[in-house]
Amino acid sequence: MTIIDLANPSRFLAFTARVLPWLVAATVCAFAVGLYLAALAPDDYQQGATVKIMFIHVPNAWLAMFCWTVMTVAALGTLVWRHPLADVAAKAAAPLGAAFTFLCLLTGSLWGRPMWGTYWVWDGRLTSVLVLFLMYLGVLALWRTVEDPSRAARAVAILTLVGAINLPIIKFSVDWWATLHQPASVLRLGGPTIHRSILVPLLVMGLAFMLLFLTLHLAAMRNEILRRRVRTLRLMQAQAGA
Amino acid sequence: MILDLGPYAGFIVVAYAAALAVVAALIAWIVADHRAQQRTLKDLEARGIGRRSAAKEVA
Amino acid sequence: MRLTASALTCVRSGREVFAGLDFSLVAGEALLVLGRNGAGKSSLLRVVAGLVRIAAGKLLLEGAAAELTLPEQSHYVGHQDAVKPALTVQENLAFWAQFLGGEAAAATDAALAAALDALDLAGLATLPAAYLSAGQRRRLALARLVAVRRPIWLLDEPTSALDAATQERLAGLMRGHLAGGGIILAATHGPIGLAATQELRLAGAAPSAGPPGPGDAA
Amino acid sequence: MRLTASALTCVRSGREVFAGLDFSLVAGEALLVLGRNGAGKSSLLRVVAGLVRIAAGKLLLEGAAAELTLPEQSHYVGHQDAVKPALTVQENLAFWAQFLGGEAAAATDAALAAALDALDLAGLATLPAAYLSAGQRRRLALARLVAVRRPIWLLDEPTSALDAATQERLAGLMRGHLAGGGIILAATHGPIGLAATQELRLAGAAPSAGPPGPGDAA
Amino acid sequence: MTNVAALLMRDMRLAVRLGGGAPIGVLFFLIVVTLMPFALGPDLALLRRIGPAILWLGALLASLLALDRLFAADHEDGSLDLILMSRLPLEVTVAVKALAHWLTTGLPLVIAVPVLALFLDLEPRAMAAVALTLLVGTPALTCIGAMGAALAVTLRRGGLILAVLVLPLTIPVLIFGVAAANAAVVGPMPFGPPFTILCALSLISFVIGPFAAAAALRHGLD
Amino acid sequence: MTNVAALLMRDMRLAVRLGGGAPIGVLFFLIVVTLMPFALGPDLALLRRIGPAILWLGALLASLLALDRLFAADHEDGSLDLILMSRLPLEVTVAVKALAHWLTTGLPLVIAVPVLALFLDLEPRAMAAVALTLLVGTPALTCIGAMGAALAVTLRRGGLILAVLVLPLTIPVLIFGVAAANAAVVGPMPFGPPFTILCALSLISFVIGPFAAAAALRHGLD
């Protein structure tokens, strides 16, 4: 409504315009290095070359959870401070999160075939991630079916907050239920337990994917802001036409 | 250089390919979307619904 | 008691309905909200009732029960009647009396009977509301005003579907309420039988809320 | 074309609403149905629309498209607007135009635009009906009358929620319809701006549907 | 023709706008299937055995969820009055509305089966069979439900009637549907017999459903 | 107090008069159970083993049936406006409505368990345990559902999308409900731990549900 609400988005647009190129560059470099290291990384003594799947599986898994975290923060922004940018951030993050979760599931089950002898088992970790994926789809559906963005934003925000309980479930499912899936070996108290030769490329790939997320998220937010501007203008036009 | 991916090369390749595909799709979508929005914005403003009125924006 | 609105602005799903509205009512005063369809009459009442968020401006109620918010001291009779077809007339009114009145109006059947009488529904008390005619439903909705005593009445086209006799009754009730130091905001297209009142004519919008027209208090 | 009712009686869920009603209308004539709330105005219209079974008496339409029944040649605008909030104004009207009009009015967008214009809804065409104000909804319901051409109009308090300007528009439409040889039955509590018309005053039952009062044609 | 098309389009549009349409339907069944392992444990063999039953229950639930509003919504906003007054035979109207309902709730399930089959790891043949039974059976559920929906609108105690009279009617469909699906998935009995019975049941309900519903609406007049 | 009582009475009265959710829910529940033998064949041992899980799945799905009307009905006839304006804190209002809903749809399921236990021939102890878990768990389902219902009404949505939003959130309840029931029926693990977790989950959702729902209604304003 007020000039401020407009100012923020437009100042944000200027900001993205400046930052995006650098982010893209950084992402590309990170991936170059990461993939190179991943290629050089030695095979795991028990998992053989398939350990290479880890270099995409794990970063995607982390991002899957990170995206929902971002959405949760944005949700607070929407409900508490009613900040329009929060709505935009939440909406832009949802499809990315869905995509990364999908990749986590896919690469995971591709890894599972050789390691566990099956693509899919209904263990705590796998299923809780599947639930995360479903909730992403639910959120996407909500965004898609509600025409009025601010109304949708508030609804999605509440859903996101409640859905956040799934994150700890995912994180600790491996410890709570007896599962096939490895327990945390990187993000754990008392430091990582993986050998450096694998840990380093993993972390670099993690960084690369994180940069990728930031880039895409900024770009998506920019699109969303433009989309809302279009919507507003359309309304103006309808009113002018009346 | 040629990597020796062992017996499960297929799975690894598919995993990496899939990741590449999905990320590519995301990028493509975002770029296309950006183009589309820009275009509509342009011709809306061309039709004289000025930026000023967009100050009424309710994000 | 004084109800003041200053620079009140209403935005509904991104569209500005009215902006910069000012009025001020003291006990015993009524405000007729006028304007073409889509001018924002109902929106204004809903804003006052706290059912639509205030986009900008202020709404202030002074000199009334301090611990209660404005909506909690207001009766709202909107376009919809809030009548459950599955319940009888009596049950419908009794529920709202108890729910809105709390301890106060707690189920004093006398009060209910009086309220039903006041709108000439006594004969229908035991009828399922599903059988009511449009006007009878409307009367049942209006009966809330009598059943539970609240200082501020927000009436959205209260006379719609009422026959001449009942319109007269309603006018009587409203006059009584004002005489008792109440405040009435009524949106209407025609006369509703109130003598001296303020008028607020919403310039409203082109059929689809165009540039906001500042309402001017008469 | 001639519409005759003889000794018409209506019983709703066991309660006699009116009995022994007679009237007769020829093309170009309008019948104003008057009476207090609960008198049976809506019931009469619903009987004519074939929505309430005829308990006794006869209802006859002569000199119209023979292969069509009376309801199939009538427009009914009741207390409810038959508007779907989830659809846009345009979609709502388009649906009824195609559904009621069949091949005839098949989606001639021009006709739709004209109908929307006739009720000053053009500016709202793309708006979801959920956003409409009461009067705008009512206008959308009335737009059906224009979008699809049918000889008999059954209007239940058509002016409710309409602002003065639109009431005038509607009166114009009705006069046009009559001039074109149509027939109108309108239930109303106030004047609706039709000049020479028959009036049917329903004595109606005591509020607590007592012994049925026989309606007498004026 | 126009009016049939118009009604179909409108009902489907409403379903999509209000309920989210086919994608949501698929999502729904995905979730229902995901629920099973939580209840039954990760035993895939077991899941495979009762998978079809769960899918059928999901189908029943889905059609029930949307069904009770099939006519109620139109009744409450007055649309039903105009529909009753129209030139379209009421039976046709009912059939069209039922079709729209099935297209938005039943069909998605059929489409979703392949995905779900993956989770229950059914082999292609079995999957095809399950999908086939659902394709044949779900319309029957809708038609039977339509009958109940019509009663629900016209009688004050409709909900009760819907439950007590109509739901039991769906049991045979469910039983033979599940039986056929199971025969295909785990055997040993042949797929044919139960499936033919299922087809028969569906055909019957296609005929009876709309007529009964139309009758209910007509006699519910007033 | 009067207003709470009034609201509770009114909602229950409506539920009974309209006969919507409760009977349908129970019947759906029944159908779920009767269907299982056809899905699994006459293998009673297996039936007994997964009996509790089936009952829980049934309860979960059944409790969805009436939910989408929890606020929608009041929204459509304008009652919700008055409820929002009342002096009763919105959270309390939601809780009361949820309670009324549970009393008319959840409780009947619990009561129905003994009957169904016969089908799955559970011995009394097991049956009691299952009933107990449902008694503790179904209110949680209702509270979580209430949130979905509130979202649905502010978005003018209903039907499947509601289920899609709510079901994933109910999974923890389902897991521990079944775990507890199983522990009691087949063992070997003790009944206590999962049951206490179930109670904890219920308590949490009693708190979160009403607050989230109230928030949804408030933010849905306009």
Ligand code: HEM
């Ligand atoms: C569809 C199947 C799978 C899913 C959904 C999945 C999901 C996840 C998730 C969410 C994480 C992040 C956990 C955290 O950050 O604490 C993760 C990490 C990991 N996953 Fe998987 N996973 C799957 C299959 C597999 C398989 C088959 C393997 C190897 C045999 C595997 C090995 C790992 C490893 C080594 C980590 C890193 C653990 C850590 O260092 O924290 N995953 N997976």
Ligand SMILES: Nc1ncnc2c1ncn2[C@@H]1O[C@H](COP(=O)(O)OP(=O)(O)OP(=O)(O)O)[C@@H](O)[C@H]1O
């Ligand atoms: N569905 C119904 N079942 C039984 N009785 C009904 C039904 N609808 C209306 N009635 C009764 O029939 C009588 C006439 O109702 P009707 O709606 O025709 O009155 P009306 O003249 O239209 O009144 P209004 O001016 O308020 O619209 C009323 O006493 C009402 O109680």
Ligand SMILES: Nc1ncnc2c1ncn2[C@@H]1O[C@H](COP(=O)(O)OP(=O)(O)OP(=O)(O)O)[C@@H](O)[C@H]1O
């Ligand atoms: N829920 C809503 N969301 C968005 N816009 C709305 C909503 N409700 C109403 N509007 C718009 O706000 C404007 C004013 O609506 P409102 O109902 O206040 O008009 P009104 O003065 O009451 O008209 P009427 O005399 O027909 O009742 C209308 O243009 C309408 O389109």
Ligand SMILES: [Mg+2]
């Ligand atoms: Mg209004």
Ligand SMILES: [Mg+2]
């Ligand atoms: Mg009437």
